[in-house]
Amino acid sequence: MSGLLIEGLTVSYGRRRIVEGLDLPPLMPGEITVLAGPNAAGKSTLLKGIAGLLPTRGRVMFGDRDLAALSAGDRARTLGFMPQTLPSGAALSVLESVIAARSASGEGAGADRAAMAVLERLGIGPLALDPLDRLSGGQRQMVGLAQALVRDPALLLLDEPTSALDMARQVRLLTEVRRVAAEGRVVLAVLHDLALAAQWADRIAVLHKGRLHSFGTPAEVVTPAMLAEVYGVEARVERCSRGRLMVLIDGETV
Amino acid sequence: MQTESLHRYHALNRRRVLLVAGMLAVALLAVVADLMTGPAGLPLAETLGALTGWGEVARSAEVIVWQVRLPVAIMALLVGAALALAGAEMQTVLENPLAEPFTLGVSASAALGAATAIVLGLSLPGLPPVWSVSANAFLFALGALALLQLMGRLRGGGPEVLILCGIALNFTAGAFLSLLQFVASADALQQLVFWTMGSLAAASWPGVTVLAVVLAVTAPFSLKAAWQLTALRLGEEQARSFGVDVARLRRWSLLRVSLLAASAVSMVGVIGFVGLAGPHIARMLLGEDHRFFLPGSLLTGAVVMSLASLVSKTVVPGVLLPVGLVTSLIGLPIFFSLILRGRGR
Missing domain, CATH: 3.40.50.300 (P-loop containing nucleotide triphosphate hydrolases)
Incomplete structure (x- = not known):
């Protein structure tokens, strides 16, 4: 297991x-x-x-x-x-923050390459040397994922x-x-x-x-019963033309 | 693309190494300039001659350099280095850019300790009287930081608690200091006031040695924790998820800070703002990768303090200003700009 x-x-x-x-x-x-x-x-x-x-x-x-x-x-x-x-508030670049995410537990060797590879993979390679504090909320979220993946x-x-x-x-x-x-x-x-x-x-x-x-x-x-019980909303669960589940909220349950 | 960014990152780090080396050079130059200034002006050739023993140097020049000026100059360098390194670590582990030994009551406690020796004549048994002021100041400063850690631990150890306790400690120590000043004799009062203004005049070789040893013992441990401290700048939760034992890091870091700040302040009295200005300038120049930020802060502090020592001798001809006044006057504008910049963000 x-x-x-x-x-x-x-x-x-x-x-x-x-x-x-x-x-x-x-x-x-x-x-x-x-x-x-x-x-x-x-x-x-x-x-x-x-x-x-x-x-x-x-x-x-x-x-x-x-x-x-x-x-x-x-x-x-x-x-x-x-x-x-x-x-926010750290004077670090994106790349430095991801290297720190790997090096802090002692895995120093090759941390810079590993960090850069993760950034490339997530499509934020071009941001590598940008200061963390100048990123948008969405970009910061991608960096957070990079910090989680780098080890x-x-x-x-x-x-x-x-x-x-x-x-x-x-x-x-x-x-x-x-x-x-x-x-x-x-x-x-x-x-x-x-x-x-x-x-x-x-x-x-x-x-x-x-x-x-x-x-x-x-x-x-994801069923109307669960939505009513847990979220307290009256909702329909339907499938779109591609068969995906859609949740349509009609209102709060009374 | 990938290799290009990495190349640029490595080039940036090489520049930072050069910058730190440059700071070291500036610090040494500042010491030489500091050595050349004083009531009896010494030209560069004679100063260097006395230092190195090369060429014909008057005996008086040798005495002035080795016995009078060198302990003061080296003490300035070490005090600046110790306070700025302490400030840098404190700002990181307390997650506050305004944290430093001075703002968190360490200096005020040291002053209170000095007052117990100067005003009340209390002294550790068996200690030579020359050392009683420094020893009491050291113990009070160390005690203040221990108390801070203890209070922090009782309330769960968050940085906000530590900072608020530090500020409370600052005022408490200040109040007791005022009380001692109130009951002090005129002589003791004058001595105490001078002490709280911070002065390098009493620097001696044994004092220099003590501070050098403390710095040599603590600084390598600071550097060893550089990556962990860098990770902490990304938030406590993040650092913990990266595998950093934050409670332990904070505990050891504050112990280093305690030793550095307490020994520096006990030697020369209250020196404000070096612990704030040093890290702040280093951060602007080097960023917060602590492999560069810590040595950068240490050297910036050393340079600022050396220059302050120089200024304290030259700004009013024939008068030696208390160096703590000079650093405070230099540091205040930086302090305000920090607050205002923080507002603008």
Whole structure:
């Protein structure tokens, strides 16, 4: 078993338990799993718990390794985490920031080449020497993905990777994520847009109030009943002429 | 395209290495200029002769250079280097461009420590009286930073907590200092006021040695953490996801900062703004890849302090101004421009 397995996971933020006793079926290499759910459902918290950025209880196994028991350096070599936003104010270039993302855990050799290769791959090679602070929100998001990918991790955790991207860049980023997954990586991404999720995800896990509400293929999970129960909206789920799922919101449920 | 960007990146780094080497050269030149100035002006040839032992040099010139001016000049260099390196690390680990030993109460605490020796005559048992002021200042400065770390840890160790505690500490130490000034005799008061203005006049070889050793011990560890510190500039969460143990990094970094700041301030008194100006100038010249930023800050601090020492001797002929006043007067405009620039962004 080389996937990601989550059993009885509790993640706290300060003293509050945001995610409680969560079990997820194994997430397999090559697959993209989308974490969906309304605001404050615990999606980002769960992602940060898996990434080791918040205290957790329970089991997070990746293959035969307990992620929580790994040293900071080993964890960084195993997983890449892409945050919602990158903080501003650093006097660093794009390339320097991606090199730092690899060198900080001690993998100095060849970091500059690896970083440049990742930037090229994501189509932001021309930005390499631009100051981080002068990038647009969308460009910063691509740099965040580059920082997560540069250590070549087997597990990729993405927190709303497309929130600041225009439509073309959403496609570009998700195509890249699809390719990265196809190379045998486990990908877990928080996405708000259910249509986007339905199009790109192999599986969707819906979180509601810190617990798993449903898990399965997009067609199994994205249903009017789930939308009413979790999001509180009256909605239709229909297929377009190409067979893709569309979510049409009619209004709030009363 | 890929190789071109990498070439340009490497070329940029080579330029930065040259720039750091240039700063070192400027620092050495500043020391020589510092050595040449004083009540008895010494020409360049004689200064260099006395330094190197080449050629015929008057005995008096040798004494002036080696016993009077060289300890002062080297002390200026080391104090500037220590405070600026401390400031650079502090700004990174506290994620605040205005953090430095002076703004976070280290200097005020050192002054309070000095006051306990000058006004109350308290001294560590067994210590020669000449050292009591420095020793108390050192202990108080170190204690201030330890207290800061402790308070930070109690509240979860976030940088905001540390900064607010530092500011509170600054005012607390200032209040106690005023109290001691109030009860001090006229003589002690004068001595204390001079101490708080920062002065290189009392620099001695043993003091220079102590500071040099502290710098030589801490600086390599700072440089070793360069990549981790660079990663921290991208945010604490990001740094942690890159594999940096941020709590540990912050703890060790603040220990280095404590040693550097406490020993520098205890030797020469309160020196403001070098810890702020040094890193700020280095950041503009070199960026924040800490492999260049840290040595750049250290050298910028050294240059600024050497020049301040020079200015303190020359600006009013025949009068030696307290060097802390000079650095504050140079530093204030930089401080304000920093705040205003931050606003504009």
